Amino acid sequence: MSEQQAAGAPFQTAQEAIDWIVNLVPFGIRPGLKRMEKLMELLDHPERRLRFIHVAGTNGKGSTCAYLSEVIRQCGYDVGLFTSPYIEKYSNRIKLNGQDIPDEDLLAIVNLIRPLAEQLAQTEYGPPTMFEVSTTLAIVYFARYAYPDFVVWETGLGGRLDSTNIVSPIVTVITNVGHDHMDVLGDTLDKIAAEKAGIIKNGVPLISAVEQPEALEVIERIAKERKSTLYLMNREFRYEPVSSRENHQVFDFAGPFREVRDVAISLNGQHQFKNAAVALMTIEVLRQYYALIVEDEDLLRGFKEAAWPGRLEIVSEQPRILIDGAHNPEGGETLAHALRDTYHYKKLHFMMGMLSTKNHTGYLRHILPLVNTLILTEPNWHKKADAAQLADLAKTLLSEMGPAGREVEVIVEPDWKRALEILKNKTEPGDLAVVSGTLYLIGDVRSWILRQTDSEKGW
Known part of the structure; x- marks a missing residue:
């Protein structure tokens, strides 16, 4: 970074902007929403203009997000997608209809955010982390540049204190609870479940495949406290595998609103039946609660074409x-x-x-x-x-x-x-x-x- 850039001059290229974001990594992971709340206030709350599908869980988040975004896109809607970590390029994490955020938009938004981040760093809040800046970048892109109908919004770490939890979603997903990030989230499944359940919002429907009794007890309790209707796998909805071979698996789905037969997916592994069923239940909730228009041929095409790099x-x-x-x-x-x-x-x-x-x-x-x-x-x-x-x-x-x-x-x-x-x-x-x-x-x-x-x- 040049002396001019260090002094606060606007970045000239997207790569310079990305380098600045990536160099925030030493500030580490600092759970909490105070810095995000301040950034959203300084930006006039762009997060309030968007309809989010908030997805948390130990495993399966990325695949579930891939199914959701592809099905919604195939149904004729514009859909944003925010995921982490990215596989190859920084811009992979922020997509509109499957396409990475354009360099020119990324550059313009970072030049908007950077002075605010530096302003924040001089306060008691301290400098925002890389993930907080990335989350802010995604929100501004979707709210002011891309204008998607829906945003599929993956948590970074946990949920309760994760920077993505700054949003108020229209539907919430908790794929599962397992032993990960225990140094931050807690050393037992019930503690980890409590962190994941932090994304449950008052009156917002919840879809989950959590199975362990101690984790499920936490999820159910918090959902009840927040009057969030819980659609639980093997209770409100279920799937039945039909066939499985490499790059082609088929299952039947039964939910509270209808059945869908012969759903084909290209992602591999028996666990993908579960991820796809969670995504399908989420689509069903969007149909019922928000009048999402879903033709069966578009639904089936979306599940078949969904892809997720780096997983099997x-x-x-x-x-x-x-x-x-x-x-x-x-x-x-x-x-x-x-x-x-x-x-x-x-x-x-x-x-x-x-x-x-x-x-x-x-x-x-x-x-x-x-x-x-x-x-x-x-x-x-x-x-x-x-x-x-x-x-x-x-x-x-x-x-x-x-x-x-x-x-x-x-x-x-x-x-x-x-x-x-x-x-x-x-x-x-x-x-x-x-x-x-x-x-x-x-x-x-x-x-x-x-x-x-x-x-x-x-x-």
Whole structure:
């Protein structure tokens, strides 16, 4: 950044604006809504002009958002989408009808927000975080430039104190509750559920697939307190798998308003039935509460065409490489089910890189029984988990598996690009290579394999 820019002169390019946002990362994650409330006040409350579908949950948020945004778009509406973290480019996180925010709009909005952020930094509130600036950028883009009919709005971390919770949605979704971000959200499922349930608003309908009794008790209690009608999977709505093969799964849906048969999805894994059913129940609520016009052919086309990069995605055929952003115990379990049920291979070669804040033991217990080779590496990110320490943990768990564990080859290569070359060399015809772990690693690997470029970084 030049001295002129540092002094407050407007940025000249979108890349300069993005660099400024990304350089806010050292301010970290600081839960709370005070800075967001002040920013919205300074901007004359653009968040009040939009109709949000607010989505929280430990896993499945991104896929659920993908289904929702694609179905709404196929039904003829303009739809905004805000997600995190992004897979390759910063602008991926803010979309209108599937297209990234244009550079010229991003530049103009950042030049509007930056003086306000610097003004805020001089007060008792302190400087806004990267995610707060990104959330503000999305709100201003949708409210003043894009004017979508609906905005699919994914939480960043938790819900109650997440910066996305500055909005008042027309419908709320909590996909599930699991063990993730426990350093911030709490060390038990009921505590984590309470944070997720913080997005429940008075009188706003809620759709959820939460299953664990202790988490569900919290969700139900808060929904009742806030007079929010809860549509719960396996109670108000359910799904029935019809068929499943790679890149094509079909299910039947039954809800309180009607049944929908033979819904086809292209996303892989048994868990996608659940994510798609949650999205379909949300669409049904929008039909009933807000007169969303949904033709069945548009609905079915939307579910079929919905895509979500970095989740059970084949990015190379020779050798065959699958990438998946599973990074917590529940994600590891889901990935393990998919590797057993959906994919076929002679040998499985597995490369993983994690952040230091995750529950790696629970994740590895699901994955280790399936692998022939385990390659531990490190994402290019400041909170990365040490590859050698991960290897020590894996070897301890493998020793508990007896003879089967001793047959697994464990390789430590902290440089992810070198680790990827090892993975490729290990993968013979008929084998399957998997890269999994934090999305910071997945984004880099995906970008490198598909375009030979590094991904941008940020949350």
